[in-house]
Amino acid sequence: MTPSHNVRIGVQIAPQHALYPKIRETVAEIEELGVDIAFNWDHFYPLSGEPDGLHFESWTMLAAWAEQTSRIQIGALVNCNSYRNADLQADMARTIDHISAQGGEGRFIFGTGSGWFERDYDEYGYEFGTPGQRLDKLAENLPRIEERWAKLNPAPTRDIPVLIGGGGEKKTLRIVARHADIWHSFSDAATLEHKLGVLRGWCDEIGRDPAEIEISTELRNRSEEEADELYALGARLFTVGITGPDHDLTPVRRWLAWRDSKNQ
Template sequence: MSRVRVAVQIAQERAGYEGIRRAASEADRLGADAIFNWDHFFPLGKDRDGKHFEAWTMLGAWAESTSRAEIGTMVSSVAYRNPDLLADMARTVDHISGGRLILGLGAGFRAWEAEQYGYEFGSPAQRVEQLGNALQRIERRFAALNPPPTREIPVLVAADGPKALRLVARHADIWHTFAKGEALGEKVRQLEGYCRDLGRDPGEIERSAFVEGDPWVVGPALRKHGVGLFTVITYGPEHSLDELRRWLAWRDEQAG
């Protein structure tokens, strides 16, 4: 059975940066295993006019203001940045943070947002193809950078469709899924099959999911499917960490 880790996603919407920084520092102090933001340009939901900040410049700041937790995006759309540049950005944050970056990647899903910033937003099949191309380019760029990353930067891929799961099997260190219940079990079986086709041990890929609710109920149900990374989400402007505290208590109980 995989280890249990607990993370928090600090959604950088509807809040000033001082509050976001305070939440990240407190999550680090509490013992979160990872602290994520998200890669959006506007708040989610119907109200698109609220405060919002960009993800990667924020990660550079978190690399200095936190000291122990891994940090990353959950997740960066590969359509929003040249993949070679994104690899360089990731390598730089990796060095600033002392080797604590997780590179979270996805195909993107918010057409309106992409169009507002002038990015093309293709069909689902085109976006998955773009994700596959980006993963290959990022791997090549990591190998060419001077200095290289401080470690093999863990690559997290958010995916649930068959073609995207094949990319997870080939490239990812962490698989983030949105599936629940029986659907999650089916996705796990698909991923394990794709890993077998490639001759890869599926146990090498950490499984990740967003969570809410009672960890003593929700956690064991996800553990049955091998989930090891549990991420709670906190929203502005308050960015309460009460749910994170509950999940950390559950994590520590599992370790005991």
């Protein structure tokens, strides 16, 4: 499962602990640096630091990024499938795809997952259920999303890439095999090697070439040597997380240099 495409670096700008002008400025900076993808996350409250600190909503922010930028791809890492009707998600994704196109192809990546942060559900009135129920709903909604994309007028500017996050072997990786263009996990090398074997099994079951799926993982607290191991296993999208209030870009520059060394 070794893809032919080059290494890409995504930066997840956590939409917490900073006012929007700082977030907008950071998006401009990482695009200027040559980052490949700008991600946020789909939550309603901070995941670290002060639990009631500054925080903004994901999709409205992504639409603003689509208008602000011209080259960098954009998406959530990841959207929570539970928070919005499936057909609405498809329409929002299509709309942001067009906003980001600016005369060419869109730059939106539909990153999605089943959801997990219970406070979001409780505070906003969504039914939390069980992990299995939330995954079943994701499996149910993805075909609806794909069907809605085929019906919308105007249609998306291209086949919107679907990124699915999570590493569950019985349900999540089965969904990945059927629907994902990109699979994102937090795996170390040993875990990734094992889970890639599971993913190959699910792909074989439906007759899909697993090489069609780009492998994505995060770089938090990793060394270049550890990243090299993930690269050797086929990972090509690597994500770096930054958060407010400072949005330190030092790790971003470090990993861009590593990316460029791989893509020579």
